[in-house]
Amino acid sequence: MQFTLLVVNFFLITIISREYGAETYGEYASSKSLSVLIGTATVLSLALVVTKFLAKNKENSKLMFSNSYYLIIRNFFVALIILFPLTFLFQRDFSMTALFLLGFVFNEMIHVALAYFQARGDFVTSSKQIFVRTLLYGIGAWIIVFQGFSIIVLITFQVFMLFSFFIYAHISIPKSDKLFETRPTKPITENLQNSGKKMVLTTFSSALISELDIVLLGLFYFGPALGVLAWSRRILEIIFQLIAASLDILFPELSRLNDKNEIQNIRRKLRNVCLLIFIIPIIFYLSKNIVGNIIVSLLGDTFSEVAIQTSMILFCLPLMIWSRINIIFSRALGFEINITKIIIAGSLLSYFIYFLFHSFNVSNPAILSIIVSQIIISFLTSYSFRSSYA
Numbered sequence: 001m002q003f004t005l006l007v008v009n010f011f012l013i014t015i016i017s018r019e020y021g022a023e024t025y026g027e028y029a030s031s032k033s034l035s036v037l038i039g040t041a042t043v044l045s046l047a048l049v050v051t052k053f054l055a056k057n058k059e060n061s062k063l064m065f066s067n068s069y070y071l072i073i074r075n076f077f078v079a080l081i082i083l084f085p086l087t088f089l090f091q092r093d094f095s096m097t098a099l100f101l102l103g104f105v106f107n108e109m110i111h112v113a114l115a116y117f118q119a120r121g122d123f124v125t126s127s128k129q130i131f132v133r134t135l136l137y138g139i140g141a142w143i144i145v146f147q148g149f150s151i152i153v154l155i156t157f158q159v160f161m162l163f164s165f166f167i168y169a170h171i172s173i174p175k176s177d178k179l180f181e182t183r184p185t186k187p188i189t190e191n192l193q194n195s196g197k198k199m200v201l202t203t204f205s206s207a208l209i210s211e212l213d214i215v216l217l218g219l220f221y222f223g224p225a226l227g228v229l230a231w232s233r234r235i236l237e238i239i240f241q242l243i244a245a246s247l248d249i250l251f252p253e254l255s256r257l258n259d260k261n262e263i264q265n266i267r268r269k270l271r272n273v274c275l276l277i278f279i280i281p282i283i284f285y286l287s288k289n290i291v292g293n294i295i296v297s298l299l300g301d302t303f304s305e306v307a308i309q310t311s312m313i314l315f316c317l318p319l320m321i322w323s324r325i326n327i328i329f330s331r332a333l334g335f336e337i338n339i340t341k342i343i344i345a346g347s348l349l350s351y352f353i354y355f356l357f358h359s360f361n362v363s364n365p366a367i368l369s370i371i372v373s374q375i376i377i378s379f380l381t382s383y384s385f386r387s388s389y390a
Contacts, residue, residue, distance in 0.1 A: 044196030
């Protein structure tokens with residue numbers, strides 16, 4: 001499922017960039033990244049919370065669905081109020097960001113409904129639904145782009161697809177286990193909200209590692225240059241997500257461990273894995289000329305710098321993987337608050353790095369900013385875990 005999502009995502013950014021140009025793709029990418037950060041804070045990781053409650057057969061589990069939907073929708077309207085000043089602050093298109101945010105909300109509601117199956121260990125049903133939705137969206141997006149519709153129509157179509165599959169996912173829950181009440185139940189919404197506030201900390205931290213660079217690039221770069229930089233950074237993100245998806249198995253395993261020596265042994269093995277991952281950027285760097293010709297043939301001469309930029313940016317991959325590992329360890333062992341604080345501090349420091357490099361006009365300021373930013377966050381997450389676990 002993850003592989004299909006990433007393939008379709010790569011396919012989409014390719015056709016969007018080719019047909020709409022680097023400038024439009026730059027706005028598309030930056031607005032989407034900003035909506036992911038806002039959306040992550042908005043939905044409170046309630047899909048994970050509901051999965052956890054259902055797996056433990058909590059009392060009133062049938063009411064989890066309706067109360068979660070209510071919380072997500074309520075929080076969405078609150079987010080809309082602050083969205084306008086945020087889009088002004090980050091210099092992003094309001095309508096595009098608002099549509100992306102709405103899609104993010106529907107996507108979380110889909111996963112709340114699919115939590116029914118995942119809590120029972122049935123990942124096949126949820127994966128099938130996401131797989132079909134991804135394919136339909138990919139095909140529909142391809143038709144919309146080549147029919148010459150605007151980028152707003154494309155994003156609206158995505159939102160419609162997500163809403164449709166939310167309805168389907170909820171209907172898929174067996175009637176005997178589904179209870180959709182029109183009014184929220186206060187004790188349940190409070191329980192969900194309190195649990196969500198804790199769960200969302202590490203989810204938001206992961207989102208910062210993935211999306212922060214593109215949001216910050218949108219502050220300092222504009223037009224085609226932003227599109228090219230966002231494309232290079234998105235290639236890194238696609239490869240990162242493909243590898244990082246396999247790391248999620250660590251969470252339940254680590255949650256069961258109490259022996260410090262065993263936990264440290266796992267970290268040593270994972271550190272070696274991160275070192276091994278350096279093979280990927282090295283291979284890409286050695287073949288950047290071939291890759292560059294392929295990208296230009298796909299996207300046009302405007303994207304001629306993508307391969308060179310990506311060959312340098314990809315050296316962030318092991319750093320991002322290590323930061324993700326530190327987040328998973330912290331979540332499993334109960335250090336969510338500590339690592340979230342340090343990642344937010346690292347994000348603010350990253351902004352100053354971007355500002356300084358851009359202001360002093362050093363060579364390749366954007367590339368250096370991305371690399372230094374990921375080095376800082378990787379170092380800080382390691383420090384946070386060591387100090388918390390000591």
